[in-house]
Amino acid sequence: MMSDDKEKKRFGIKDIAKLADVSIGTVDRVLNNRKDVSEATRKKVKDIIKENNYQPNLYARSLSVKNNIKISVIIPKTSLQTGYWQLCLDGINKGIQELEPFGIQTEVFLYDQEDVHTFLEVSEKTIKSNFNAVVIAPIFIKETEAFVKKCHRKKLQTIYINSDIPTKSTLGYIGPNLNSTGRLAGNLTSYLVGTNAKILILNIAKGLENYKYLDTKIEGYRTYLNDLDRNFRIEVIDIPYNEYEEVEKELLSNIEKFTPDVLFVTNSRVSVVGRFFHDHQEIKKPYIIGFDFLEANVDYLSKGIVDFLICQRPDKQGYFALNYLYRFFLLKENVTNFKPMPIDIITIENYMFYEN
Structure with a gap:
């Protein structure tokens, strides 16, 4: 007799299609959040997926996106006056390591927050390259807004961290309220x-x-x-x-x-x-x-x-931004437009037990 775990491992798209009485192609469209599926059918398929705890084979799916999903990260570099952005970069590097096995490539561009020309330089490199998404920490508001509009014309997904700006990104903002x-x-x-x-x-x-x-x-x-x-x-x-x-x-x-x-x-x-x-x-x-x-x-x-x-957890901001893009591209999820970071209060009594 086969164990429950082994039975779950064998449960796949064909089984979902059979239970829902739809084609494999329809199941694939639901899994990849594509159109041309009625809401009733979509709900029926999703209910079966949930009931059977179906998990898509992400490593197999990554083969189809390998070398196709490229993410640009544009953040300020750490200055002598503050190490804030190093914490953010630490979270980003953690996210990069987790995404690499799934074939998602990430390139980090650092700019000087006291020199707008450095931001213009790295943003232009992103526009001229074949990226699919951009994580941006906005400092130069006018220049960032112009850059984001270019990204949207090129169909690049965008997401902000640390602070929001009036020109909205496609995937929202991750950071403190x-x-x-x-x-x-x-x-x-x-x-x-x-x-x-x-x-x-x-x-x-x-x-x-x-x-x-x-x-x-x-x-x-x-x-x-x-x-x-x-x-x-x-x-x-x-x-x-x-x-x-x-x-x-x-x-x-x-x-x-x-x-x-x-x-x-x-x-x-x-x-x-x-x-x-x-x-x-x-x-x-x-x-x-x-x-x-x-x-x-x-x-x-x-x-x-x-x-x-x-x-305000800058490390989590960078990490969650890449995690959101992983969920968007590989899991085909509709991510929320605002992911608020927890706001922690540190005092002399508790600082020894706190970690970013």
């Missing part, structure tokens, strides 16, 4: 200080005009706090520098001017603020909230200088 990350920071702030507290929001990065997504975080933060009706005094300061010495001068001036109770750093540059208060212990430290589980940030969290880190 930026408004919710701001609201979470607002929620933390509400427990730290009382009525009439002074709050300073810091945008720290060279080329801030390209970081429009930070406005969405700030909107969520402001809205949450304003709705509490506690008369918080909120100021937003842009510090368009990367070098510590330049940021230090701006912080000295603005901390003295505003004497904030809370500093909300809108990106992963919170370590530079941590360094500032480490170097200037004569200045009373406010509560500090920032983003991302980076070594430099965690260092100041462990010293009690940074109070909260909000983490």
Whole structure:
């Protein structure tokens, strides 16, 4: 007598067709999400597939796509100021390793987020090559929108990570809900200080005009706090520098001017603020909230200088983007347009047990 496992292994497309009383071609069209199948028949076939736990032979299917599915990944390169994009690249590399056995080829293009010409260069390489899909981390909004429109004219599938932009991609966006990350920071702030507290929001990065997504975080933060009706005094300061010495001068001036109770750093540059208060212990430290589980940030969290880190799982963003494309091309699934990342809160009490 044959075991249940062996019987399941023998269950195939012919068996599905027989049970559904349709042709093998119809089953194939349902499996590959093609048209020309009535909704009633499609449902009947899918129900049989589910009831019998049928799993398509992906290795066999990969033979039909081998050397045909090519994915381009366009993300910023890691800078001396932040290792955020290295975490994203780690997730992408993990996805690449998992996809290679299925014949899906992936090429990563890195651009300098302070130099738009480097983005234009790698995007043009993608357009001129025979890619089927593009994973994009948008920094230069206008140029990205123009590039995505070219991709769509060439029938290239597109998917965004880290931040969304007005020109929609074909497969949506994988990343944090930026408004919710701001609201979470607002929620933390509400427990730290009382009525009439002074709050300073810091945008720290060279080329801030390209970081429009930070406005969405700030909107969520402001809205949450304003709705509490506690008369918080909120100021937003842009510090368009990367070098510590330049940021230090701006912080000295603005901390003295505003004497904030809370500093909300809108990106992963919170370590530079941590360094500032480490170097200037004569200045009373406010509560500090920032983003991302980076070594430099965690260092100041462990010293009690940074109070909260909000983490957005950049590694998972890169990995899930490739996983979505695998499901789209090999499994023929209709993937969702938005995959929100979990938003984690890291403190001095739990950072030792956290992993990206």
